[in-house]
Amino acid sequence: MHLDDFRTRWIADRPTYVELAEAVVSLLSEELRRNGVLCDVSGRAKEIASLLTKVIRKGYTDYDKIGDKAGVRVIVWYPEDVAAIDEAVLRLFKVNEYEDKESLLAADQFGYAGKHYQVTIPEMTKCSRKCIGLGCEIQVHTRAQNLWSDVAHDLTYKPAQEPPRELLRNVNRLVALVELFDRELQIIQNDVRQLPNFQEAAMLYELEKAFYRFAARRCDKALSLLILATIKGAFSADELSQYPTLLHDFVAQNEEKLDEIFQTYANDERCSPLLFQPESIAIFERLESNPPQLREKWDLALPATYLDDLATIWGVASP
Amino acid sequence: MAFDLGRLAISKIIVHEIPQRMISGKGDDIVLSETESPASAEVLNYFRERVVASLAHAAYQVRFDPTSASPVPAITAKLLKTRRTRFVERSVEIAKHLHSCQTGVNPDSLLVVALARVAAKEAVAILKLEKEAGVRVQQSTSDGKKTFSLQHLKDLMLTARTRVFKTGLFVQNGKTHSSIAGRVSDAQRSYTPTTEVAGFFLTDFLGCTLIEASDVSTKRFFEATQAFINDAITSPDEKARYQIALLAEMSSNKRFINPKEFAKQTFPTEKQNEFLTSVQIDGAQFAKDTALVKTHLRRVEMDFVSGIAVLAPPDKFADHIKVVDLEGGDTKVEITDRVVKVKGR
Numbered sequence: 001m002h003l004d005d006f007r008t009r010w011i012a013d014r015p016t017y018v019e020l021a022e023a024v025v026s027l028l029s030e031e032l033r034r035n036g037v038l039c040d041v042s043g044r045a046k047e048i049a050s051l052l053t054k055v056i057r058k059g060y061t062d063y064d065k066i067g068d069k070a071g072v073r074v075i076v077w078y079p080e081d082v083a084a085i086d087e088a089v090l091r092l093f094k095v096n097e098y099e100d101k102e103s104l105l106a107a108d109q110f111g112y113a114g115k116h117y118q119v120t121i122p123e124m125t126k127c128s129r130k131c132i133g134l135g136c137e138i139q140v141h142t143r144a145q146n147l148w149s150d151v152a153h154d155l156t157y158k159p160a161q162e163p164p165r166e167l168l169r170n171v172n173r174l175v176a177l178v179e180l181f182d183r184e185l186q187i188i189q190n191d192v193r194q195l196p197n198f199q200e201a202a203m204l205y206e207l208e209k210a211f212y213r214f215a216a217r218r219c220d221k222a223l224s225l226l227i228l229a230t231i232k233g234a235f236s237a238d239e240l241s242q243y244p245t246l247l248h249d250f251v252a253q254n255e256e257k258l259d260e261i262f263q264t265y266a267n268d269e270r271c272s273p274l275l276f277q278p279e280s281i282a283i284f285e286r287l288e289s290n291p292p293q294l295r296e297k298w299d300l301a302l303p304a305t306y307l308d309d310l311a312t313i314w315g316v317a318s319p
Numbered sequence: 320m321a322f323d324l325g326r327l328a329i330s331k332i333i334v335h336e337i338p339q340r341m342i343s344g345k346g347d348d349i350v351l352s353e354t355e356s357p358a359s360a361e362v363l364n365y366f367r368e369r370v371v372a373s374l375a376h377a378a379y380q381v382r383f384d385p386t387s388a389s390p391v392p393a394i395t396a397k398l399l400k401t402r403r404t405r406f407v408e409r410s411v412e413i414a415k416h417l418h419s420c421q422t423g424v425n426p427d428s429l430l431v432v433a434l435a436r437v438a439a440k441e442a443v444a445i446l447k448l449e450k451e452a453g454v455r456v457q458q459s460t461s462d463g464k465k466t467f468s469l470q471h472l473k474d475l476m477l478t479a480r481t482r483v484f485k486t487g488l489f490v491q492n493g494k495t496h497s498s499i500a501g502r503v504s505d506a507q508r509s510y511t512p513t514t515e516v517a518g519f520f521l522t523d524f525l526g527c528t529l530i531e532a533s534d535v536s537t538k539r540f541f542e543a544t545q546a547f548i549n550d551a552i553t554s555p556d557e558k559a560r561y562q563i564a565l566l567a568e569m570s571s572n573k574r575f576i577n578p579k580e581f582a583k584q585t586f587p588t589e590k591q592n593e594f595l596t597s598v599q600i601d602g603a604q605f606a607k608d609t610a611l612v613k614t615h616l617r618r619v620e621m622d623f624v625s626g627i628a629v630l631a632p633p634d635k636f637a638d639h640i641k642v643v644d645l646e647g648g649d650t651k652v653e654i655t656d657r658v659v660k661v662k663g664r
Contacts, residue, residue: 256438257326264328264367267360292582292591312368315325317375317579 001061003052009063010051016130017045021070023127024119024136027092028072033216036209037084043072043136067118070136078189079142079182082115089138093119096135110176112149115140144181199240200228204278206244210251211278214262219277227279230301234286234293250285258284261313272309283307284314291319322490322500324371326438329363332356333407333466335414335430336450340421349418351411353464366433370444373486373504377604381487381501381527389526390416391445396499399441399491402434413445420524426450428484441491447520449482482506485520487527501527533608540576540605541569541612543598551593555621555650556642561585562619566633569609569616577604621652629654 021043029041046054046069060066074085089095095117102113117138121131141149193202204224211219232240239246251258258281265271274280286294287310295318298307308318336350356362383392394409410432417430426449433444459466485505492498503525505517521527531539548561564585568576578598582591609616619636621629629652631640643651 257323260326260328265360265364268364270361271364290592292588292595296588312372312375313325315323315327315371315375319579 001063003055006055006060006063006066007048007052010046010048010069013069014045014048016128017070017134019128020121020131020134020136021045021072023121023125023131024070024072024093024138027121027125027127028074028088028138029216031088031092032074032085034213035084035088036213037081037088038077038208038212039081039085040075040077041072043070045070067135068137070134072136072138073146074138074140075146076140076142079186082140082142085140086115089117089119089140092122092125093117093138094122095119110172110179112145112152112175113179114145114149142182144178144185148175148178200225200232203228203232203240203243203282206247207278207282210247210281213251214258215266215276217276224277224279227274227277227302228282231279231282231286231294231297233297234290247281247285250288251281254284265313272306272313274306274310275313280310283310287311287314287316287319291316295319322437322440322502324375324437327367327371327435327442327444327488328437329367329370329433329435329444330358331406331434332358332363332366333410333432335410335432337414337418337421337428337430337447339425339427340418349414351414352407352466354407354461354466356466357461366431366444366446367435369446369448369483370433370435370486370488373446373483373506374488374502376504377506378486378488378502378504379605380530381503381521381525382530383496383499383501384522384526384528387522387526389522389524391524392496392499392526395443395445395489396496398432398434398443399489399499402441406432406434417447417524420519422519425519435488437488437490443489445487445489445525446483447485449484485517487525501525503527533606534610536605537569537576537608538611540578540598541565541609541615544581544594547594547597551590551597554644556644559619559621559636559640559642563633563636566616566619569607569612570633574607575604576607580604623650 025041025043032039032041051066051069054060054066054068076082076085097116097118099116100113101111101115105111105113117140119136119138120133121127121136123132125132139149189205192198193205195201204221207224207228208219235243262275265275274283283294291311295307298304311318333352333355335352338349383395391413394412398406398409410430413432414430429448429450431444431446431448433446435442435444483506485503487501487503489499489501492500503521505520521529544565545562548558548565552558552561564581568581568585578595582594586594617632618630619633621642623629629640639654639656641653641655643653645651
């Protein structure tokens with residue numbers, strides 16, 4: 001098959017693969033959002049030039065054998081969430097091939113450790129019929145793995161002869177840092193949440209997961225911690241010790257309402273900037289459970305109108 | 320029937336200008352829109368927030384009065400049933416009726432009629448907004464029909480001073496006319512209002528009546544507060560103080576009772592929410608009418624396990640009676656006064 005034949009077919013097929021990548025991103029984002037898994041999901045169909053260089057590099061002669069025409073990348077915010085993504089991929093798609101790059105490494109070896117899935121969209125899924133049966137690659141990375149995969153192309157190459165031992169050690173030392181970074185990050189994140197005097201970090205962790213279900217947006221964490229430090233006093237010690245359960249119950253009881261509110265204000269540029277912060281859910285919960293205590297603590301550190309605006313959005317009188 | 324204002328979503332609005340009506344019959348002409356106003360998320364949410372803020376602050380449950388001559392109940396029922404059909408014409412009928420109900424004391428205003436939903440139930444909101452004196456509302460055309468421009472609506476939104484005078488929200492709870500639940504608030508009051516909502520707006524314009532009369536609300540508040548004091552407060556000393564505060568509130572010359580304010584002035588912060596939850600009064604305040612409780616306002620009565628009772632006028636209690644909580648649950652009451660007489664009872 002001539003290179004121009006690859007080009008002609010890919011120009012004709014590419015729009016369908018763009019649709020496929022968008023459909024996989026949409027299905028996966030929605031599923032992960034509903035499960036409160038904090039991550040970034042993006043997708044693309046290979047650019048024409050990129051597909052052709054791959055054909056040249058790998059010596060393809062059969063168009064149908066080219067993989068990764070559509071690709072989706074999931075970058076988790078917390079390394080511990082990789083397992084939740086695995087579950088979501090298995091729930092949503094038909095997995096034709098799976099590769100855990102880490103499992104291919106020997107115990108004393110370091111290297112790229114992402115997870116790759118070759119998937120197709122099942123028949124009953126709501127999406128364009130054209131996309132059914134076409135292959136898409138999903139790569140799951142931590143943030144460190146993502147960084148490594150981006151820079152790895154500059155560092156790893158196949159020279160005619162084995163590179164010097166010192167250079168190989170340097171590369172291995174660097175890639176070991178990726179694994180170490182993820183592990184240490186998870187330990188630090190867990191430790192921060194458990195600090196006895198930093199309860200708001202633990203609250204924020206729970207709130208981020210709840211918030212992400214309704215609005216997949218990044219927040220200003222410093223502001224979140226400031227507000228949570230202020231309103232923490234509106235909870236009893238008992239309520240704080242049971243905060244994950246308390247929050248879970250509140251969200252379960254108000255799921256439709258929260259969904260409506262975040263959708264109603266999604267495109268409203270004049271709405272309160274605090275609405276699209278995870279702690280808005282904590283504030284809504286206190287507006288229902290104990291408005292006088294919330295008002296008392298709020299007024300000690302924050303402008304009254306910010307709380308008034310959120311009370312109006314939640315549909316209650318300002319306390 | 321109470322509904323969750325947080326689940327209000329407005330989908331369409333139309334604005335009409337209602338000028339002041341002079342006693343002489345003179346005055347500017349009513350400025351009617353011929354098509355609905357262009358609506359962005361910002362505009363719709365602005366009006367959502369105005370409705371919520373006014374109704375959450377002080378709203379009263381109302382029902383349509385079947386004997387009313389106002390056309391608003393029938394028009395509202397049709398809007399709830401048929402939604403978009405003849406929305407403009409029906410809103411014009413509402414605007415003309417409001418104009419005819421107003422007198423010379425009612426200033427220029429804007430009438431906004433909105434189609435909405437509250438938790439998937441059809442709803443209609445009617446708002447009377449302040450129109451700044453001297454500002455001539457700019458109308459633009461859309462498909463050849465006059466309407467209030469988006470720019471004007473945005474100007475209105477940006478004017479923090481723009482007040483919502485009066486608001487009505489009607490929600491279709493069932494299929495019948497009588498199943499329409501209504502809430503009305505009125506922020507445009509005189510310094511000494513005697514009713515919850517101005518009569519011309521509630522009765523003449525909207526064709527509604529309050530579901531609960533003031534004397535019933537007052538009695539319910541009084542009894543619920545007394546029950547809270549006896550059930551939720553353990554200290555006899557505090558019980559006595561709160562009971563006196565309740566009687567003082569009921570006997571004061573204030574025309575309205577605001578449970579939230581009463582809670583703030585009477586109870587410590589940690590007890591306020593418990594009190595407000597137990598009292599469950601709809602709306603932030605209500606007109607005070609002590610007709611049904613006046614026999615209970617003359618004396619504070621303390622009953623003891625032994626059968627002893629202490630009766631005192633509320634205004635003399637603090638000066639002459641000292642209540643001390645003793646260990647073990649007993650209470651010491653000291654009365655400092657002069658005995659006038661002793662009699663059998």
